[in-house]
Amino acid sequence: MQRNKVIEVNHVSKRLGNRTIIDNLSLHVNEGEIVGFLGPNGSGKTTSIRMMTGMIKPDQGSIKIMGYDIQAEFSLAMKHIGAIVEQPALYGYLSGWENLMQAVRISGMQINKERIEWCVRMVQLQERMQEKVQRYSLGMKQRLAIAQALLTQPKMIILDEPTNGLDPSGIIEMRTLIHKLRDETGVSVFISSHLLSEIEQLCDRVIVIDQGKTLAAKEMSSLGHAAIALTVQDDQLQSAYHLLQLEGLHPVLQNARILIQEEAKRIPSLVNHLYQRGIHVYWIEKTKQSLEDFFLDTTQGKERK
Amino acid sequence: MEYIYGTVINEWVKRKKRVYWIISVYALLTFALLVAEVFVKDTSVQQAPEVQWQEQLQAQLAQLIPYKDSLNTSDPAYRQVANQIIIAEHQLAAGVNPEPTGALHWINNDMSGVFIKYILPLIIIIIGADVFSADISSGTIKLFLLSPQGRPKILLSKLLAVFLISSAVTVAIHLLSLCVGLLREKQFGLQDNYVLLDIFERTIVITSWEFTLLGILLTMFSTFSIACMVVFFSLILGHHSGFATLASFWFIMIMDSLLALIKNSAPIVQYFPTFHLDFISHFTGRFDGHSDFMTSLVVLCATNAICLAASWLSIKRKNFAG
Numbered sequence: 001m002q003r004n005k006v007i008e009v010n011h012v013s014k015r016l017g018n019r020t021i022i023d024n025l026s027l028h029v030n031e032g033e034i035v036g037f038l039g040p041n042g043s044g045k046t047t048s049i050r051m052m053t054g055m056i057k058p059d060q061g062s063i064k065i066m067g068y069d070i071q072a073e074f075s076l077a078m079k080h081i082g083a084i085v086e087q088p089a090l091y092g093y094l095s096g097w098e099n100l101m102q103a104v105r106i107s108g109m110q111i112n113k114e115r116i117e118w119c120v121r122m123v124q125l126q127e128r129m130q131e132k133v134q135r136y137s138l139g140m141k142q143r144l145a146i147a148q149a150l151l152t153q154p155k156m157i158i159l160d161e162p163t164n165g166l167d168p169s170g171i172i173e174m175r176t177l178i179h180k181l182r183d184e185t186g187v188s189v190f191i192s193s194h195l196l197s198e199i200e201q202l203c204d205r206v207i208v209i210d211q212g213k214t215l216a217a218k219e220m221s222s223l224g225h226a227a228i229a230l231t232v233q234d235d236q237l238q239s240a241y242h243l244l245q246l247e248g249l250h251p252v253l254q255n256a257r258i259l260i261q262e263e264a265k266r267i268p269s270l271v272n273h274l275y276q277r278g279i280h281v282y283w284i285e286k287t288k289q290s291l292e293d294f295f296l297d298t299t300q301g302k303e304r305k
Numbered sequence: 306m307e308y309i310y311g312t313v314i315n316e317w318v319k320r321k322k323r324v325y326w327i328i329s330v331y332a333l334l335t336f337a338l339l340v341a342e343v344f345v346k347d348t349s350v351q352q353a354p355e356v357q358w359q360e361q362l363q364a365q366l367a368q369l370i371p372y373k374d375s376l377n378t379s380d381p382a383y384r385q386v387a388n389q390i391i392i393a394e395h396q397l398a399a400g401v402n403p404e405p406t407g408a409l410h411w412i413n414n415d416m417s418g419v420f421i422k423y424i425l426p427l428i429i430i431i432i433g434a435d436v437f438s439a440d441i442s443s444g445t446i447k448l449f450l451l452s453p454q455g456r457p458k459i460l461l462s463k464l465l466a467v468f469l470i471s472s473a474v475t476v477a478i479h480l481l482s483l484c485v486g487l488l489r490e491k492q493f494g495l496q497d498n499y500v501l502l503d504i505f506e507r508t509i510v511i512t513s514w515e516f517t518l519l520g521i522l523l524t525m526f527s528t529f530s531i532a533c534m535v536v537f538f539s540l541i542l543g544h545h546s547g548f549a550t551l552a553s554f555w556f557i558m559i560m561d562s563l564l565a566l567i568k569n570s571a572p573i574v575q576y577f578p579t580f581h582l583d584f585i586s587h588f589t590g591r592f593d594g595h596s597d598f599m600t601s602l603v604v605l606c607a608t609n610a611i612c613l614a615a616s617w618l619s620i621k622r623k624n625f626a627g
Binding site: 053054055056074075076077078079082083085086087089090091094098101102103104105106107108148 | 307308310311312314315318319444445446447448449450451452453454455624625
């Protein structure tokens, strides 16, 4: 089923000084979708998010939110998104409730008390709203910032590294909250993170970028396909990899293993083939390609090219 | 309009403690002065019988006229002395006491001089010098940038917030002066007369309440000019909150004292904006310098325009991410 696009980034480029930070980046997020945005440090994730939220202007290309161009129709476009870019924008010396009121007053919308209370309940901060934010833990600040972003009933929430600095229970709470948000409100979530396991458990789709370019975009459902893991000696890993490529396979290196997607009945002949070339296979396991494999394969595959 | 109103309320919420603090300190100082006046009188000295104001004014004139004749017409003090003589002569001729005894006179006394040159700028710096810089250095500017209002409205609304909050503090201080005046004088003195100069430097007589209204209007204009300068520094030096406050303080409160030293040798210096903040002195004949009312008006309007244009360009282009 064709779903509406909440945000469309079309051929966007950005230069800072002599360096191209974002190079012809294109991506989109559908309604009700949770999309993970992955990339190594310095790959251009935060710059992309800053452009998507109107904080910096792209040199080329266009960004549309619900069909509104973020440059030409800024106010109309921004009414449809809520965002947390890097650290939550909260006043430590004000209470949680007053922080929400600060956002309400400059939202340009009529937001009633019930809506504010609903947002507070959603992030489970009812008991702490009268306390000053400087007494909040980082996880509570992140949740308050999400409540702030939800006030205007946006179509999409953009979260830049929301689990950064959170302890394990904070990460679990954040994951539960994002799922709950999507399930109860249908809001799309665009989330950048370094924690691949988190993205794997949260997202419907991942987009990988490096050096400002989109390297791959993949549905999470297609990642989990069964694969065969072959364990060989470390010094024979590269040779085995190339041999399997010559056999027309698409092997993926994972630690000291090689993952291949192949029918079980062909495995003995492949192992035999490797053996005849002097490569000994020590273990054969059934496994599946994780997001980490996909990410490493995408980013390292680019380097190999 | 909603965004502007919202931002003004937001800034008020963030700054109300400072406002209460400023008003409390001012009230405390006023109260201390009153107490000192009532209780610390030197009773050992025999009080001279009260001298009539006409005699005082005539004595003043007797000193001013030869002083004026001794001055060169190019001397900045010449114009001030000449205007004071014109006003004093009119006060004598029309029988207008230069020191009316109504409570409104307590407000009118606050409208110029030290209040406008030092106290008002200090109040505005305390209230607004970090209006942008605090948000930029702490990252909370993102709350504004991510709202649908757009950058020019952020600038306009923050400037308005500084102006309105500072004006409210000024009005509160004037009300405090009125209360003290009422306690002392037991009457408002709405119909007391003042001899002033109009913009063509002709003498006119207006009532106390008219003078108060004129003074509040002109003080608000000066407040707006100071707010423009403070907001400009806060935005331009946004990544260093303390530095932005220091720059405002230096430019608005210190620079004019230094420039005054070279005012005679470098006439261009007289167009420095803070020399013209004491706007109402043109009407009372106490303006320090060659400029007339229209020159001061042009200088302050130009300052506002330059600060606004530079701030607008800065906020449009600034990369707040650092």
